Amino acid sequence: MVRTLDSLDAAGAAVGVRVDINSPLTDAATLADDARLRAHIETLTELAAADARTVVIAHQGRPGGDEFGTLEPHAERLDELLDAPVEYCDATFSADARSRVRGLAPGGLLVLENTRFYSEEYMQWEPSEAADTHLVAKLAPVLDAYVNDAFAAAHRSQPSLVGFPQRLPSYAGRVMETELEVLGSIGGSPEPRVYVLGGAKVADSIDVARSVLERGLADAVVTAGIVGNAFLLADGVTLGAASAEIVNDRSPEAVKQAGELLDEFGHRLYLPRDVAVERDGERVEIDTESLPAAEPAMDIGARTVSAYADILEDAGTVILNGPAGVFENDLFSFGTRELYEAALRTDHSIVGGGDTAAALRSLGLEGFTHVSTGGGAALRMLTGGTLPAVEVLDD
Numbered sequence: 001m002v003r004t005l006d007s008l009d010a011a012g013a014a015v016g017v018r019v020d021i022n023s024p025l026t027d028a029a030t031l032a033d034d035a036r037l038r039a040h041i042e043t044l045t046e047l048a049a050a051d052a053r054t055v056v057i058a059h060q061g062r063p064g065g066d067e068f069g070t071l072e073p074h075a076e077r078l079d080e081l082l083d084a085p086v087e088y089c090d091a092t093f094s095a096d097a098r099s100r101v102r103g104l105a106p107g108g109l110l111v112l113e114n115t116r117f118y119s120e121e122y123m124q125w126e127p128s129e130a131a132d133t134h135l136v137a138k139l140a141p142v143l144d145a146y147v148n149d150a151f152a153a154a155h156r157s158q159p160s161l162v163g164f165p166q167r168l169p170s171y172a173g174r175v176m177e178t179e180l181e182v183l184g185s186i187g188g189s190p191e192p193r194v195y196v197l198g199g200a201k202v203a204d205s206i207d208v209a210r211s212v213l214e215r216g217l218a219d220a221v222v223t224a225g226i227v228g229n230a231f232l233l234a235d236g237v238t239l240g241a242a243s244a245e246i247v248n249d250r251s252p253e254a255v256k257q258a259g260e261l262l263d264e265f266g267h268r269l270y271l272p273r274d275v276a277v278e279r280d281g282e283r284v285e286i287d288t289e290s291l292p293a294a295e296p297a298m299d300i301g302a303r304t305v306s307a308y309a310d311i312l313e314d315a316g317t318v319i320l321n322g323p324a325g326v327f328e329n330d331l332f333s334f335g336t337r338e339l340y341e342a343a344l345r346t347d348h349s350i351v352g353g354g355d356t357a358a359a360l361r362s363l364g365l366e367g368f369t370h371v372s373t374g375g376g377a378a379l380r381m382l383t384g385g386t387l388p389a390v391e392v393l394d395d
């Protein structure tokens with residue numbers, strides 16, 4: 001197990017904390033959602049209370065993307081959320097940034113600028129090479145310790161994630177610690193274990209299904225969303241050209257791969273029994289035996305929800321990833337709402353995926369045992385993969 005904040009003597013120390021506060025924006029200066037900032041409050045509060053000089057290291061968006069921008073609004077919001085004072089620096093490792101780090105008072109926080117403003121950060125590195133990038137080589141000498149709390153970015157081997165532990169004593173923050181504990185111990189969670197795979201990332205979900213079925217982690221895999229449609233097509237259901245096109249656009253290999261899984265694990269895979277389409281502005285549910293439909297299948301129907309709720313009722317643990325339909329549209333939020341409500345009735349419910357988590361909050365669905373902050377990172381753990389940024393942390 002990696003070393004945690006419990007072992008860090010933080011008083012007076014300059015502690016670089018890598019967080020994942022990559023957030024949706026309404027415009028360059030305004031956060032649309034602060035959930036990812038809130039997730040790190042425990043770690044940051046603990047460091048400030050221990051009189052650390054906390055240096056916040058993070059990214060926002062991807063170069064060239066719509067959400068690529070400064071961390072100034074994040075610093076302002078953190079200042080509101082935390083009792084401790086939060087400053088912002090418009091550089092990441094310049095002489096000015098380093099001098100600000102040196103001058104930081106115990107108990108204070110300094111948010112450095114978006115690491116991805118520097119091109120090295122958006123490349124993947126071996127940890128030893130990452131240690132020699134400009135960011136790490138310049139910043140590490142003014143820091144005493146490194147804390148990684150950015151679970152949601154831990155599947156990337158970028159300098160701010162894998163480079164610092166080569167030069168500094170390293171620790172897992174509280175978010176990282178909880179995510180590793182919960183997602184790392186799914187194999188020991190109460191059985192039977194049911195995986196609910198929905199949403200649009202068809203290829204990823206098929207990988208997850210294969211992995212958890214092969215490794216005996218899943219007693220049942222329940223499919224919905226575009227993922228469910230891919231399995232229906234693989235099972236020979238004529239959904240209709242519109243639905244088939246959406247599946248094939250997402251992943252041309254999906255139907256073939258879903259078919260292979262059905263051949264091998266059909267008895268543990270569950271497919272929708274009905275789907276919902278929009279006809280003349282209304283929601284219409286159609287049994288799979290009565291398909292094809294001209295309109296695309298946008299949700300699972302009531303028969304499916306009822307069958308799936310029965311499966312979930314007997315589950316010891318439910319692991320959910322991705323919505324059951326186009327929940328953003330009121331006509332098609334039914335499946336997601338009902339399925340996730342059924343999961344909430346089980347003792348142990350784990351939601352993997354940051355975007356799914358935001359969707360659930362917007363539907364007022366709360367109370368899961370654990371909602372992961374990570375999308376890609378959570379999937380990597382659920383498929384038994386390793387996280388490069390965790391591998392390099394000190395034990």
Ligand SMILES: Nc1ncnc2c1ncn2[C@@H]1O[C@H](COP(=O)(O)OP(=O)(O)OP(=O)(O)O)[C@@H](O)[C@H]1O
Binds near residue numbers: 200323375
């Ligand atoms: N039947 C469907 N047809 C078209 N779109 C669908 C259907 N079912 C779900 N979706 C869409 O899938 C999208 C979400 O899928 P995705 O797999 O990306 O989940 P996510 O919540 O972003 O996952 P993560 O949290 O892992 O990042 C939603 O925007 C939803 O509208």
Ligand SMILES: O=C(O)[C@H](O)COP(=O)(O)O
Binds near residue numbers: 020
């Ligand atoms: O939002 C995420 O999944 C993480 O912040 C990682 O971002 P990335 O996919 O752009 O590396």
